[in-house]
Amino acid sequence: MRFASLGSGSRGNATLIESGGTRVLLDCGFPAREAGRRLGLLGVEPETLDAILVTHEHGDHVRGVGVLARRFALPVWMTPGTFRKTSCGEIAELMAFSAHQGDFQIGDLRVTPFAVPHDAGEPVQFVFEAEGVKLGILTDTGSITPHVVEALGACDAMILECNHDPDMLINGPYPPGLQDRVGGALGHLSNPQAAWLLAHLDRPRLQHLVAAHLSEKNNRPELVRSALLTSAPDMEDRLHLLAQDQVSPWLELSSRDAHQPRRARGHDSP
Numbered sequence: 001m002r003f004a005s006l007g008s009g010s011r012g013n014a015t016l017i018e019s020g021g022t023r024v025l026l027d028c029g030f031p032a033r034e035a036g037r038r039l040g041l042l043g044v045e046p047e048t049l050d051a052i053l054v055t056h057e058h059g060d061h062v063r064g065v066g067v068l069a070r071r072f073a074l075p076v077w078m079t080p081g082t083f084r085k086t087s088c089g090e091i092a093e094l095m096a097f098s099a100h101q102g103d104f105q106i107g108d109l110r111v112t113p114f115a116v117p118h119d120a121g122e123p124v125q126f127v128f129e130a131e132g133v134k135l136g137i138l139t140d141t142g143s144i145t146p147h148v149v150e151a152l153g154a155c156d157a158m159i160l161e162c163n164h165d166p167d168m169l170i171n172g173p174y175p176p177g178l179q180d181r182v183g184g185a186l187g188h189l190s191n192p193q194a195a196w197l198l199a200h201l202d203r204p205r206l207q208h209l210v211a212a213h214l215s216e217k218n219n220r221p222e223l224v225r226s227a228l229l230t231s232a233p234d235m236e237d238r239l240h241l242l243a244q245d246q247v248s249p250w251l252e253l254s255s256r257d258a259h260q261p262r263r264a265r266g267h268d269s270p
Helices: 032-041 065-072 080-085 146-151 166-171 176-183 191-199 221-231 233-238
Strands: 002-007 014-019 022-026 051-053 076-078 094-096 104-106 109-115 124-130 133-138 157-161 208-212 239-241
Touching: 002 032, 002 157, 014 032, 014 124, 032 065, 051 065, 076 080, 080 094, 109 146, 124 146, 157 191, 166 176, 191 221, 208 221, 208 233, 221 233, 221 239, 233 239
Parallel strands: 022 051, 051 076, 076 094, 133 157, 157 208, 208 239
Antiparallel strands: 002 014, 014 022, 104 109, 109 124, 124 133
């Protein structure tokens, strides 16, 4: 399995995940043309996607979903609550699921959704599993619940929201109402919250820790790095920070049985 970010932040989010012959896009908060350009930087054509999965209906996660799905005849997976509130327009192949139904299969990827506290209709995050490894995603979450900790407890890589530094948020440019929303129980994870979660996970098995959804106004990369490494200094060589305007490199996940040959891919890759 491998994954890459097309960009992460309040102006757009999208993550590419692939394994074996399957390639999916998690969210598409960029206009379809811009998403296609960013996919091209990873050597990927949009028509080679097998599906789009959606975490929730906010614009920085769904802006390009409808156009991309219609243009390339892609199935879209989302919860009914997200679909009712989204503005994606007509979707020819809508695959509805519940956060509580357990896992489902998309090609070579086993996908497990889990509910998260966020100010949206029916928000979820995901764990992707293939070839003996798991990738956990946790962004757009205001609180860390026991359910969230359990869902992410056995991952080999994780994309973890580090949205804001509490002091910067309080003293920053946001009006009080927006500060309350971002820092509230249904908002976004702060650096200390992310660090707390990291301290309670099985870190030795983490091959990659990826800090995501950093606020451009209420956070700084050095604050994220300091918070996470103070909590887990052993992660220094495995820590990556995503940016809003940059496509990340591919990050590979190695199977625990490294001697098993990889399955042939169904798409060309760089």
